[in-house]
Amino acid sequence: MTRMKTQRKEKAKLILKGWSANQVSQTEGLAFISQTPKAARARISEFQDEIPRILVCPRIDWSWSDIVNEVAGVVTDHGTRVSRGSEVSGIVQVPAVLGTKTATHQIQEGDVIEIFCEGMEAIAKVYSGKTK
Numbered sequence: 001m002t003r004m005k006t007q008r009k010e011k012a013k014l015i016l017k018g019w020s021a022n023q024v025s026q027t028e029g030l031a032f033i034s035q036t037p038k039a040a041r042a043r044i045s046e047f048q049d050e051i052p053r054i055l056v057c058p059r060i061d062w063s064w065s066d067i068v069n070e071v072a073g074v075v076t077d078h079g080t081r082v083s084r085g086s087e088v089s090g091i092v093q094v095p096a097v098l099g100t101k102t103a104t105h106q107i108q109e110g111d112v113i114e115i116f117c118e119g120m121e122a123i124a125k126v127y128s129g130k131t132k
Helices: 037-044 062-068 084-092
Strands: 014-020 026-033 053-057 073-076 096-098 112-118 121-127
Touching: 014 073, 026 037, 026 073, 037 053, 037 062, 053 062, 053 112, 062 084, 073 084, 073 112, 084 096, 096 112, 096 121
Parallel strands: 026 053, 053 073, 073 096
Antiparallel strands: 014 096, 014 121, 026 112, 112 121
């Protein structure tokens, strides 16, 4: 995995490595955790603020496409460069870290996530809380 720089001064509580889905290089937002597209659709309307959200979910496929279009980035447990998740996030042009294996178990709702993609590799740096 290529080393990438963060703009934050505090140390990340967690760094997850995975596959980059596209050439969109970086983004930042608050963790929005959902296990299913139906649950995500029900919650996405709650977000009336302008704070970018990072979808954290087990995997994405075409059933998630409308949700992926509404978030700043995606972090998944499963997926590779040739998975449906890669297709969805690539077409929508949303930075994604696919195949982390443990994202839904380790990231908490409201954590700040920075996504960095470079080539075929990506990392998600996770910070506690909702502050910058």
